[in-house]
Amino acid sequence: MDDSYYIAQVAIGAGESEAEISAKYMAKVLLFKPEDGFAILGMSKEVGELSLLYSNRNQKSLMVAEASASYSAGWRTWAGGWRTWAGGESSLSYSTFYENQANWNLIHLNEAQNRAKQLGKGITVAILDTGFDLEHPALKNNLSPRASWKDFVDGDQQPEESFGYFYGHGTAVAGIVLQIAPQVTLLPIRVLNGNGEGDLSDVILAIDWAVQQGAQIINLSLGSKDSPQAMRAIIDYAFSKGVYITAATGNAGTLAIDFPASEGNKLLSSLSDAVVSVGSTNSKGKRSSFSNYGSSLDIFAPGEALRTLYPNNLQARVSGTSFATPIASAALALALAEPASKYQRRTGLFKANPANDLDSTANTGIITSQNLFDLFTLGKGMIDLDSYLRAALSVW
Structure with a gap:
């Protein structure tokens, strides 16, 4: 710090x-x-x-994406006492939590995982968050080498969860990534305290650290109401090194998207290619009432009542744009892990013609009317993982 x-x-x-x-x-x-x-x-x-x-x-200028207290409390309330992975299962799949099946059907995860044979193998996703249960049996075998771990809050290399209002948030985010891309490598980096607050300097240094450690994707389930020039500079630097950023839009239920997600689909923004901004839907493909939205939003992904990992060998049911964002991170990992194709497998695929990667009408029901407000504030609609991979891998 x-x-x-x-x-x-x-x-x-x-x-x-x-x-x-x-x-x-x-x-x-x-x-x-x-x-x-x-x-x-x-x-x-x-x-x-x-x-x-x-x-x-600097101090406490970035926070977990749960901007609304009612929703930030909500995800943690569901962290119950269900014990699982007693046998030490080391990987997850779309079917690990049957409660998530409706959400996974919505984004065609089963078809996508059948298409993406590597399941993210060889790709590193850096998660900048509250810390992690580094000994969770469903998580520890996917972690990067210990020398690459970093805790910028306590200044050591043990990015563990700390107690507070958002205890378990980072572990839960990691669990979502692994359900989508079960062979991916996770780089654990702590930048937020147990109350979900973090310093701007720590997040900037963490992004640089992730780049130096070879991460291809950086997951930011956090944001700021400000748009710090220094943060813009480090994101631009990361993108120049081939690293992509996924960011949560925030949970105030308004048109005011948090930074850096606010740059995702922003006209004339130098960061628009670097950042994928992600909003949340329910299992029926409707925008979550808490999800921020607007003209700079790229895509939506499920973010309500998702089952995922929780510290101490537990699981939790979580809601928030924080948990929609790792779905986009994992989607990028699935594509990047596959053999080269004639398409550049980059964030631009999330922003291309919806017919190629995102079905914003027939698939989701997010855009339920043809009025211009919907068309210009709901991005491309719901991510369709199978269509995205077909575009990325040129398989039609």
Whole structure:
């Protein structure tokens, strides 16, 4: 955890050293990327308030996507005492939780997993969240090597869940990924405390860490009401290295999509190709009442009453855009793990012609009318995993 009060992004001039940048702005250099022409600075409250740099508050500036207290409480309330995996089962499939079957049928998961023979093998999804039950028998065999783990909150390499209002959130997100792409590798990174709060600097450093550790996909089931320039810079950097970001739209039930999901389908945004913004539906394919939506939204995925993993060898029933987002992460992993095809298997496939990857009318019922408000605020509709993979793998 960094103690900086403000965070800013600055350009690096030709030949400028890290020490020169630090002295020039009277700031701590958190990230120094001379080959990419930028640095991320941390400033004290006093320096930041006098600086002419565009900066953002650091402490607790990002939160779990559960913006609405009623819904954030709701997902945790369902964390009951059902004990499972006593035999130490190491992988999950679409049929692991029969309660999820209606949701998985909606996105054609069975067909997609039959098509994606690798099931995500060889692809690393970094999950930046509240921590993880690193010993959960259904999770531990899919984790990346221990040396790659990181806890930016406590400053160590044990990104475990900590007690608080959002205890178990990261473990639950990881469990959703594994139900879609059971052979994927998960890179556990903790950036939020047990109450679902995190510092901007920790999230920025975590994205950089994930890139350096070889992650191809970064799952952000978190967001901010602000649009920090430093965060924009690190997302753009990650995308330049071939890494894609999935982000939750937030759970206030309004047109105000959280950042960075707000950049997903945003006209003229430099981040629109890098970010997939994900909203939530119920098992009937209708937009969840809590899900944020708007013109910059890309896709919807199931996010209500999903069964998934919970710490201490338990399972939970969860709701929120936090849990729709890992479905998009896992979909990317399924495609990226398959042999090369003539199509670039990238986030752009989520944003292409709906006939190729997303059936926004017949499949989902999300867009139930032809009025322009629906057409411009509900993205491409529900993700259809099988159609997405068929487009990605050029199998028609």
